[in-house]
Each structure stands twice: as structure tokens, then as C-alpha cells.
Amino acid sequence: MTVSKFVCFCLVLICFNAFNQSVLRFVPCLGSQAIELGKEYTIAEGRISFQSIKFYVSDFRTLTENGKLIKHWPTTLVNLEDSSSQSIGEIDSAAVRIDFLLGTDSLSNVSGILEGALDPINGMYWAWNSGYINVKSEGLYRDSTGKEFPFEFHLGGYLAPNATVRFLSFDVNPQRGIPQLVILMDDWLTYAFEKGIYSLMIPGKISAELATKVQASIQLTYRHE
Amino acid sequence: MNRLIFLLFVLISGLLSAYRFDLPIFKSKISIPKKWPKPTYDLSEKAISEEGFQLGRSLFYDPMLSRDSTISCATCHLQYTGFTHVDHNVSHGIDGRKGTRNAPALINLAWKKFFHWDGGVNHIEAQGINPLTHPAEMDNTLAEVIRRLTLNDDYRKQFQRVYGADEITTAKLMNALSQFTRSLISSNSKYDQVLRKEKGVTFTEQEQSGLVIFRQHCVSCHQEPLFTTHQFKSNGLQSDPIFKDLGRFAITGKVVDSFLFMIPTLRNIEFTFPYMHDGRFRKLKEVISYYSDKIDPANSHLSRELNGPIHLSDKQQKDLLAFLYTLTDKQFLYNPRFSFPKK
CATH class of the missing domain: 1.10.760.10 (Cytochrome c-like domain)
Incomplete structure (x- = not known):
């Protein structure tokens, strides 16, 4: 093979891979708008802005049609302050299913101090009641009368019956576009606000309930570039 | 079925090991008292090195860990009184701020599964984050503690000796502290x-x-x-x-x-x-x-x-x-x- 043929071969290979793999992102949204921290949005006849949105994604896996594992990703912390953290990785064209845990598994919560994404320095660890905050959302909600409600949701807790880690699984078809996992923040925040809950910093029944709401608010969609 | 459980264990251990570090092996001086139950935490020389113990000891006595460098772990845990805050119903930390509970004695911690009066802490390595960050105790942040330690040549060298790399992380910091606190065994009354x-x-x-x-x-x-x-x-x-x-x-x-x-x-x-x-x-x-x-x-x-x-x-x-x-x-x-x- 001549050098020029080899270069051509490599280019074809790269293009082939580019068309056959797409980077999956987590996108927290309000309605159809991707959320930007600090920007104000309309929600439930009020206005809302976010200071922080962070959550853990564990055991993210892609699977073939016959259930064979294609790829497994280590625990990652999605943090809206760092848009690169929203990208999980490339989804192979052979993948027909993805599944993952929203949050951290129970073993991570009882194994002392871990490193990387699970380092408590990331502000997602409760010292007083050992364990990870699986989902964090902070900001300001202003109702239709203009009254302000700062909100802080730290959803965590690994012990039954109020564990907050949630399993999600989606059929995926990379031929339809670039898959993305949209979190409809208004779905679960409106639910909390309607109950008069604006701050939650402890594990328990309400945390577990809201974790289920967050789980239900996640949808797989496709984008086209 | 047993094989499946074993494979699952190996898989989980493997995944977790990605988030942990390996300890170089040094000689330990700890012996478990005869007829005592098995400790919760590993006291073997694989888990506690002389260098790790000494690093933990330095950290335990170092007020640099607190926000204004006035409070060390030893402030509320004095050795001569069983590593508790003698004569104080509740301890006072930074700026004289008071806590709400009596400082517990640090004795035979290696046998405990939970820490604090309410058992809120589930691991000896996780305990140290509480006094470091509590506003009524040392009122610092983990990021600041790591920053200060990283700027300190002596500590960087000590971490290098214990962990084989001078990068200081929360996990290494807490492990080092626990190498000292795990070693506090009282069995000679x-x-x-x-x-x-x-x-x-x-x-x-x-x-x-x-x-x-x-x-x-x-x-x-x-x-x-x-x-x-x-x-x-x-x-x-x-x-x-x-x-x-x-x-x-x-x-x-x-x-x-x-x-x-x-x-x-x-x-x-x-x-x-x-x-x-x-x-x-x-x-x-x-x-x-x-x-x-x-x-x-x-x-x-x-x-x-x-x-x-x-x-x-x-x-x-x-x-x-x-x-x-x-x-x-x-x-x-x-x-x-x-x-x-x-x-």
C-alpha cells in the first residue's frame, strides 16, 4: 500500500467512525429550552433562574440488540458549570439500548472517601450523614406576584426505603440523530413548588419521592446537526 | 449462584478500585490485643504504614487545617484526657463558636462501624471531613485545605512517601488522618x-x-x-x-x-x-x-x-x-x- 492510499484509508476510517458514533449529552431543560445558569426562564406562571445543576450518572452502559455490552463508563458528575461534563461519550452505531443509574450506587456511599468524580471536594457529599448528594439544583423562583423563593434541592440518601438512586433504560437508535438525554426540570420542580417545598437537604421520604420525579422527567431525544 | 456472586464481587471491587489509590507497603507497629473482637478496619501493615501514621499524626496536630489556622483536631481531642475535650460540656471551635455535643473520646475507633453520637458517619475516613468543614469547628473547605497542603513542601514530601505521588487529594488526606486515629488503641489499663x-x-x-x-x-x-x-x-x-x-x-x-x-x-x-x-x-x-x-x-x-x-x-x-x-x-x-x- 502506498502512503497516499494509506492516508486515504485512514481518512475513510475516521469519517466512517464519525458517522457511526455520536456524543451523547445530558441536557437540563425548561420546556424546549436548554438551561443556562444565571439566565431567567418562565415556569408555572413565575420566573426561575438556576445557580447550580449537578448530578451523578453511574454505570452508564451501551448494549447491542442481543444484550451484549458495548461500553461501560465510570461514574461521572454532570455539572452545568462545565459544559464538557454534560457529554457522556460516543454512542456506537451498534447500540440499541442504553442504561444507567441516576446517582451513585450504595457501595460508593459506604466505601469511605473516593477519588475522581466521587471526591467530596466536588461538593456532592454529605459529611454529617455520610453519603452522596445524587442530584443538586439551586436557584431562585419568583412567583406571579413577584415574591421570591430561593430554592435548594440536595437529593441524596442511599438507605432503603428512601434510597434516591434511580435506574433508567432507553431504546436508542443513533441512525435517527445524535441522542441526548433531556431532563425536564420544570416537571419535578413544579411538583415540589406546588407542595411548598423549596429546600430539601436531608435524605428521607420526600427526597426519594423527588428522585422518582426526576427519573420520570428524563427523556431520550435526538438532535440533528 | 456462588460463582455469580463472586464474579459480581470481583466486578464491583474492580470498579471501586478505579476510585482508590494503592498504598505502598511499610511495616506497621500495631498489634490487636489478644481475645479482642476483629476490628472493623484493617490494622495490618498493608493498611497502616509508619509513614502514613506519622503523616496522619502531623495533620491531626496541625492548626493549618482550620480556616484561620487556630484550631487543630487536637484542640478538642486532647491525648491526656482520652482524646476528648476535657472540662467542656460542648466544645468551642473557631471564633469561640460552640457545638451542640460533647466531643467524643477517640479510643479504639478501629472497632467502630459508625461515628458521632448519632452514628451519622459510616466510615472512619469520612469522619474527618466533619470537623474540617463544620462552621463551629474548623470552618474550612476541602479545596482550601488541599491547596494549603499542596503549597507546603514538607507535606508534599510526606504524601509522596506514603502514597507514591505528591498529588494531595481528599481521599489521601482522610486516609492519612485515619491511619493515625485507627492506631489509637487503649488496652493496657x-x-x-x-x-x-x-x-x-x-x-x-x-x-x-x-x-x-x-x-x-x-x-x-x-x-x-x-x-x-x-x-x-x-x-x-x-x-x-x-x-x-x-x-x-x-x-x-x-x-x-x-x-x-x-x-x-x-x-x-x-x-x-x-x-x-x-x-x-x-x-x-x-x-x-x-x-x-x-x-x-x-x-x-x-x-x-x-x-x-x-x-x-x-x-x-x-x-x-x-x-x-x-x-x-x-x-x-x-x-x-x-x-x-x-x-
């Missing part, structure tokens, strides 16, 4: 020496009588040889009107856990005053007097171990006190290996 039948060491008649009383009335919660079961119990104390401390309930949210606190060890109890989770009793004889005659049997939270009346005579109370004094381990309290590291 007069009580231990008598049980080991050491030559020339015997209980006095009064101490022996106290031991009998102890085994009759106290041992169900303060089980030998650790003198605690580490369970959560209510001894019937009324909630402090200022702190309104609900104990274990704050962690589990279960009503049945209301006013339960972890049973403390009685080792070195002579020096760990004041007593109880809020330090309400200044003298040990007040504690004995409370258990003897002042428990309210109508208290609905009272643990079943205290359901029956104890009622000790004055002589019995003095005998029990004499026995409790035999739990003092001066070798532990004055061991230079655990004291401020002089350079």
Missing part, C-alpha cells in the same frame, strides 16, 4: 493487666466488688473488652432544652430512633469528663447516681436494658467508681507516639 494475669497486678477488694456490680448492671451496654456495644440507646435523659437534640432520629428519620445516642466506651472514663452526649454531668459519681436512682421509668424512649431499677447503695456506688478507675490506661494517655510531633 489495670483491668487489662488483671485479666491478662500479669504478675503482681490484682484488683483491690473494692475494685473487685465494683467489677461484680458492673457485670450485673452495666455490661449489657458497656460490653467488655471495648466497654461498648456501639449500639444506639436511650438512657432516659430528658432532652436538653437548649440543644433539643433528637439523636439518631436526625439521621434515620425514624421515630423509634428518637433520643438514641451511641453508647460510648468507658475506657479512660476517669479523664473524659464531662459525661453524656451533651456533657451535662461533670463528675463520674453523678453519672453513677443517675443510673442508680434518677432514671425516669415512665420515659417512653428508655431502652429496655434500663427498664429495671438499679438502686445501688452508697458503698456499691463507690465500689463501681473504683472499678471504673481501673479502666484508666496511662500508657495510652501519655504515649509519646500519640502526642504532638516535635520536629
Whole structure:
């Protein structure tokens, strides 16, 4: 093979891979708008802005049609302050299913101090009641009368019956576009606000309930570039 | 099925190892006292190195870890008093701010599964984050502590020696601290020496009588040889009107856990005053007097171990006190290996 043929071969290979793999992102949204921290949005006849949105994604896996594992990703912390953290990785064209845990598994919560994404320095660890905050959302909600409600949701807790880690699984078809996992923040925040809950910093029944709401608010969609 | 469980274990261990570091192997000086139960935490030389112990010791005594560099772990955990804050019902940390609970003694921690009076901390390495970041204790942030340590050449060298790399992380910091705190073993009191039948060491008649009383009335919660079961119990104390401390309930949210606190060890109890989770009793004889005659049997939270009346005579109370004094381990309290590291 001549050098020029080899270069051509490599280019074809790269293009082939580019068309056959797409980077999956987590996108927290309000309605159809991707959320930007600090920007104000309309929600439930009020206005809302976010200071922080962070959550853990564990055991993210892609699977073939016959259930064979294609790829497994280590625990990652999605943090809206760092848009690169929203990208999980490339989804192979052979993948027909993805599944993952929203949050951290129970073993991570009882194994002392871990490193990387699970380092408590990331502000997602409760010292007083050992364990990870699986989902964090902070900001300001202003109702239709203009009254302000700062909100802080730290959803965590690994012990039954109020564990907050949630399993999600989606059929995926990379031929339809670039898959993305949209979190409809208004779905679960409106639910909390309607109950008069604006701050939650402890594990328990309400945390577990809201974790289920967050789980239900996640949808797989496709984008086209 | 067993094979499946084994494979699952290997997989999970493998995944977790990605988030941990490997410890270089050095010689350890720790030996587990004979006839003691197996510790919760590894005390072998694989887990505790001499260099790791010394690094943990330096960190334990270093006020640089607090926001304004005035408070170290040792501020509230003094060696000579069983690593507790003697004469303080609750400790004061940075800027004189007060906590809400009596600083627990740091004795035989390697046998504990949970930490703090309410058991909210589930791992010895996770415990250290609390005093470092609590606004009434050292009021610092992990990022700032790591930054300061990283700027310190001596610490960087020590971390390099212990962990094979000078990058300082939260996990390494907490592991180093726990190498020191795991090593705080007290097992050489007069009580231990008598049980080991050491030559020339015997209980006095009064101490022996106290031991009998102890085994009759106290041992169900303060089980030998650790003198605690580490369970959560209510001894019937009324909630402090200022702190309104609900104990274990704050962690589990279960009503049945209301006013339960972890049973403390009685080792070195002579020096760990004041007593109880809020330090309400200044003298040990007040504690004995409370258990003897002042428990309210109508208290609905009272643990079943205290359901029956104890009622000790004055002589019995003095005998029990004499026995409790035999739990003092001066070798532990004055061991230079655990004291401020002089350079």
C-alpha cells in the first residue's frame, strides 16, 4: 500500500467512525429550552433562574440488540458549570439500548472517601450523614406576584426505603440523530413548588419521592446537526 | 449462584478500585490485643504504614487545617484526657463558636462501624471531613485545605512517601488522618493487666466488688473488652432544652430512633469528663447516681436494658467508681507516639 492510499484509508476510517458514533449529552431543560445558569426562564406562571445543576450518572452502559455490552463508563458528575461534563461519550452505531443509574450506587456511599468524580471536594457529599448528594439544583423562583423563593434541592440518601438512586433504560437508535438525554426540570420542580417545598437537604421520604420525579422527567431525544 | 456472586464481587471491587489509590507497603507497629473482637478496619501493615501514621499524626496536630489556622483536631481531642475535650460540656471551635455535643473520646475507633453520637458517619475516613468543614469547628473547605497542603513542601514530601505521588487529594488526606486515629488503641489499663494475669497486678477488694456490680448492671451496654456495644440507646435523659437534640432520629428519620445516642466506651472514663452526649454531668459519681436512682421509668424512649431499677447503695456506688478507675490506661494517655510531633 502506498502512503497516499494509506492516508486515504485512514481518512475513510475516521469519517466512517464519525458517522457511526455520536456524543451523547445530558441536557437540563425548561420546556424546549436548554438551561443556562444565571439566565431567567418562565415556569408555572413565575420566573426561575438556576445557580447550580449537578448530578451523578453511574454505570452508564451501551448494549447491542442481543444484550451484549458495548461500553461501560465510570461514574461521572454532570455539572452545568462545565459544559464538557454534560457529554457522556460516543454512542456506537451498534447500540440499541442504553442504561444507567441516576446517582451513585450504595457501595460508593459506604466505601469511605473516593477519588475522581466521587471526591467530596466536588461538593456532592454529605459529611454529617455520610453519603452522596445524587442530584443538586439551586436557584431562585419568583412567583406571579413577584415574591421570591430561593430554592435548594440536595437529593441524596442511599438507605432503603428512601434510597434516591434511580435506574433508567432507553431504546436508542443513533441512525435517527445524535441522542441526548433531556431532563425536564420544570416537571419535578413544579411538583415540589406546588407542595411548598423549596429546600430539601436531608435524605428521607420526600427526597426519594423527588428522585422518582426526576427519573420520570428524563427523556431520550435526538438532535440533528 | 456462588460463582455469580463472586464474579459480581470481583466486578464491583474492580470498579471501586478505579476510585482508590494503592498504598505502598511499610511495616506497621500495631498489634490487636489478644481475645479482642476483629476490628472493623484493617490494622495490618498493608493498611497502616509508619509513614502514613506519622503523616496522619502531623495533620491531626496541625492548626493549618482550620480556616484561620487556630484550631487543630487536637484542640478538642486532647491525648491526656482520652482524646476528648476535657472540662467542656460542648466544645468551642473557631471564633469561640460552640457545638451542640460533647466531643467524643477517640479510643479504639478501629472497632467502630459508625461515628458521632448519632452514628451519622459510616466510615472512619469520612469522619474527618466533619470537623474540617463544620462552621463551629474548623470552618474550612476541602479545596482550601488541599491547596494549603499542596503549597507546603514538607507535606508534599510526606504524601509522596506514603502514597507514591505528591498529588494531595481528599481521599489521601482522610486516609492519612485515619491511619493515625485507627492506631489509637487503649488496652493496657489495670483491668487489662488483671485479666491478662500479669504478675503482681490484682484488683483491690473494692475494685473487685465494683467489677461484680458492673457485670450485673452495666455490661449489657458497656460490653467488655471495648466497654461498648456501639449500639444506639436511650438512657432516659430528658432532652436538653437548649440543644433539643433528637439523636439518631436526625439521621434515620425514624421515630423509634428518637433520643438514641451511641453508647460510648468507658475506657479512660476517669479523664473524659464531662459525661453524656451533651456533657451535662461533670463528675463520674453523678453519672453513677443517675443510673442508680434518677432514671425516669415512665420515659417512653428508655431502652429496655434500663427498664429495671438499679438502686445501688452508697458503698456499691463507690465500689463501681473504683472499678471504673481501673479502666484508666496511662500508657495510652501519655504515649509519646500519640502526642504532638516535635520536629
